[in-house]
Amino acid sequence: MDKINWKLLRALEQNARLSYAELGKLVHLSAPAVAERIRKLEEQGVITGYSAQINxxxxxxxITALVECEVYRTQERAFKELVLSLDEVIDCYNVTGPSAFVLKVAVTSMSKLDALLERLIDMSDTKTMMILSHPVRRAMPLNCEMEEL
Structure with a gap:
């Protein structure tokens, strides 16, 4: 990773719809040179996809919430299968600490959230935190080293 690749990643994170020509202007390279760099970043698995951010x-x-799940002993495999089947789960993190999993869920009503939590209760103790706002949204930290690796 050199400084140019870091600049390309930052620009794509902010706006993945930038053309190769626009990206080239930002890093002082031709559009074909940018296209080649991006192709290599995709092949290396650095760039894993492009998506729209939905409001x-x-x-x-x-309603969005974080749900900490302290999964009961021997229930982890079944819990993972359940979570994969729940459309309301938009992110699932396996974490350290007493809560083995943290889920980010999105629902249309409080009754839907309650129903979701009822489905989890047979396999885990839960703690729910409502998300009020999302002041920081980025895929990588701003202070990434921009040196060649």
Whole structure:
């Protein structure tokens, strides 16, 4: 990773729809040179995909929450299978500490959240935190080393 690749990653994180020409202007390279760098970053698995960021409130899904799940002994495999089947789960993190998993869920109503938590209760103790806002949204830290690796 050199400084140019770091600049390309930052620019794509902010706006993945930038053209190769626009990216080239940012890093002082031709569009074909940028395309080649991005192709290599994709092949190396550095760039894993491109997606739209959806405002859930605008699509009538106003409630997001984090659910800490302290999974009961011997229930982890079944818990993972359940979580994979739940459409409301938009992120699942396996973490250290007493809560083995933290889920990010999105629902249309409090009753839907309650129903979701009822499905989890047979396999885990849960603690739920409502998400009020999302002031920082980025895929990588700003203070990444921009040196060649």
């Amino acid at each position: 859930l409130e605008k699509v009538a899904i106003p």
